[in-house]
Amino acid sequence: MxxxxxxxxxxxxxxxxxxxxxxxxxxxxxxxxxxxxxxxxxxxxxxxxxxxxxxxMNFVGDKVIYVDKWPWVFDPKFPWWKFFNRPVPTVREYRLLQKTLGENSKGVAIFATNSGNTFKAGSNSMSGGLLQGVTYDFRKISDVPVMEGRYFTPQEIESARGVAVVGHEVAKNLFPNGSALGKVLKARGQRFVVIGVMEKAGKNVLGITGNDNNCIIPFGMFTKMFALNTGGMTGVTPSIGVKGSDADPGLLDLEYELKGVLRNIRGLKPRAEDNFSLNRPEMLANxxxxxxxxxxxxxxxxxxxxxxxxxxxxxxxxxxxxxxxxxxxxxxxxxxxxxxxxxxxxxxxxxxxxxxxxxxxxxxxxxxxxxxxxxxxxxxxxxxxxxxxxxxxxxxxxxxxxxxxxxxxxxxxxxxxxx
Structure with a gap:
């Protein structure tokens, strides 16, 4: 007191x-x-x-490990030419990862992107669009906020149908007078029926417009329009994304399993260096x-x-x-x-x-x-x-x-x- x-x-x-x-x-x-x-x-x-x-950076996903040729963060001690000589991820590897990975994986997707496309619908057109070919589990890997319509079905992905989920700006520019659902747009001479429209993302501090300029299509249709990179300088380079489990918070179990399966798929000897990069969003975040x-x-x-x-x-x-x-x-x-x-x-x-x-x-x-x-x-x-x-x-x-x-x-x- x-x-x-x-x-x-x-x-x-x-x-x-x-x-x-x-x-x-x-x-x-x-x-x-x-x-x-x-x-x-x-x-x-x-x-x-x-x-x-x-x-x-939400577009890179959460609790995801990406299989790429190049690392997101370079080690200055590692020779650049070793990265250059690495093989690129393939559809075969994607299929094998789908079959092989255990309970640590909640989804595997392969996807590829091509920028600078022109989309057309009737007399309307839009330049600078992004075409993205994806497999069904892509929505588990990355954020695809469908506001109107729906996402792809497994049958549409497997049969490589001409359907598309478009961003807000694509729908607004090509179909200004009504809903984009059920309408047809053209990209590189191919016809796509719009089955979904994503939410408006807007520009952020990095100038990234999110999914607004995207046109997402089945991966099989994408490979018909673009040649995939097979290890050289030409073609579109795909990436493989693997969604981790909530029971593996650090994704360490998934990383060990993924590394072992990939080394086995690529036939690497026990003492050979990895010829792939396992990238995480945490690398960029750190x-x-x-x-x-x-x-x-x-x-x-x-x-x-x-x-x-x-x-x-x-x-x-x-x-x-x-x-x-x-x-x-x-x-x-x-x-x-x-x-x-x-x-x-x-x-x-x-x-x-x-x-x-x-x-x-x-x-x-x-x-x-x-x-x-x-x-x-x-x-x-x-x-x-x-x-x-x-x-x-x-x-x-x-x-x-x-x-x-x-x-x-x-x-x-x-x-x-x-x-």
Missing amino acids: LALRLTLESFRFAWQALKSNLLRTILSLLGVTVGIFAIIAVFAVVDSLEANVRQS AISKLFSIIGVAGAVIGSFAMLVGGFGIANIMFVSVKERTNIIGIQKSLGAKNYFILFQFLFEAIFLCLLGGAAGIFLVFLITLIPQDSLPLTLSAANITLGLTVSVVIGMLAGIIPAVLASNLDPVIAIRSK
């Missing part, structure tokens, strides 16, 4: 001191406000940017995290200079406050006030001043997040709010500890005689 009473008394003295010098208080906390605003604004932008980039952590550290260093200026300003004001109230300190000590009571009184004043400045800086960041942003919506997380307030308390303690110690060690007789 005594500690609580002393704390409340110290808080009351600090509050009265701040109110009695309102203009000085406001000017003092401006430095802390600017510093906290700079730091938290940088972290908010970095966090929002990282979240937006990760969301932009690279992005490293990049944004560097940006965050750089922003924090820049913001810390503003906090340093604010801290010096608070310390200066606290020294002035001690000088002005020396007589009052002497009276308090002569009436029995302990040293720690005087110390807490000034230390709380410094911390409270910094907390006010920090809260004002966080509030300014919150106001910025309310501004509508299509490409990069900003969010202020609870972690950043906690960080801002914690930094404010630490700065208050560092800025106020020396003036508080000096005030608590004043001789009461000398302090009373001061003017």
